[in-house]
Amino acid sequence: MNRASFIKSSLLGSLGFSIVPKFLLSDYKSKLPYDELIGKGNPSLFGSNYKLRREAHLAFSDLDVIDAGVPRPNSVLNPKHFEDGGCFRKLKLWMDQNSESFGFYLVYTNKIGRKGFNYEPWHYSYRPLSQEYLKTYCQFDLKKIILKENLMGAEHFTEKFVEDYLKHNILDINPALL
Numbered sequence: 001m002n003r004a005s006f007i008k009s010s011l012l013g014s015l016g017f018s019i020v021p022k023f024l025l026s027d028y029k030s031k032l033p034y035d036e037l038i039g040k041g042n043p044s045l046f047g048s049n050y051k052l053r054r055e056a057h058l059a060f061s062d063l064d065v066i067d068a069g070v071p072r073p074n075s076v077l078n079p080k081h082f083e084d085g086g087c088f089r090k091l092k093l094w095m096d097q098n099s100e101s102f103g104f105y106l107v108y109t110n111k112i113g114r115k116g117f118n119y120e121p122w123h124y125s126y127r128p129l130s131q132e133y134l135k136t137y138c139q140f141d142l143k144k145i146i147l148k149e150n151l152m153g154a155e156h157f158t159e160k161f162v163e164d165y166l167k168h169n170i171l172d173i174n175p176a177l178l
Contacts, residue, residue, distance in 0.1 A: 032136050056126040059103045067091040079110075082121035092121055103127050105176050116168035130177055137170070 035041035045051035052060055070087040082092040099105065105127050110119040143162045146154045171178065 032132060037133065037136055052126075053129055055129055056103075059126060059128075062102060077120070077122060079119055079121050088122075095124070099124060100176070105174050107173050107177065109174050114172055116172045125177055127177055134170070134177070138166070142166070 033041050033043070036043055043053060046054050046057035047060070050060075067088055067090065073081055073087060075081075080086055081088045083089065086092075095104075095106075103126050104124040106121070107123045107125045108114075108117050108120040110121075142165075143157065143159055146157050146162070
């Protein structure tokens with residue numbers, strides 16, 4: 001499924017994931033604030049031209065993620081710009097060799113057979129934070145949350161759809177981030 005179709009077909013579900021009531025997850029204890037896990041939080045962010053959590057900002061400070069020395073194409077987020085002959089190829093090669101030493105890992109790889117979101121050579125995650133968020137997120141009973149919120153269209157989110165969403169979009173990422 002391409003990304004545009006997936007986003008269009010699961011918009012209501014995504015909305016449901018972001019408006020989860022606190023009482024549904026009250027039995028799960030985490031050091032991560034609940035509001036941040038569902039996209040409602042207002043964490044302290046650091047950086048001048050970007051905003052990151054403190055831990056990610058400190059790791060991000062030896063690291064540049066855009067090559068300002070090349071002409072910028074109209075569509076910056078196109079994988080072809082990161083491949084052989086692309087304007088961001090040198091940046092991509094540097095990221096492949098160095099990003100993990102700073103704690104940043106490519107999220108959506110180009111591994112053959114991977115499903116879910118398309119390969120995104122520009123999309124990195126700061127592993128020390130993202131692993132804890134993913135661990136906590138996986139504790140959610142998403143189907144229960146969708147139904148409990150009585151979201152429009154919730155009846156169309158079958159157990160299989162939710163299971164496939166988790167398997168192919170949340171968990172079918174770079175294994176180093178799991």
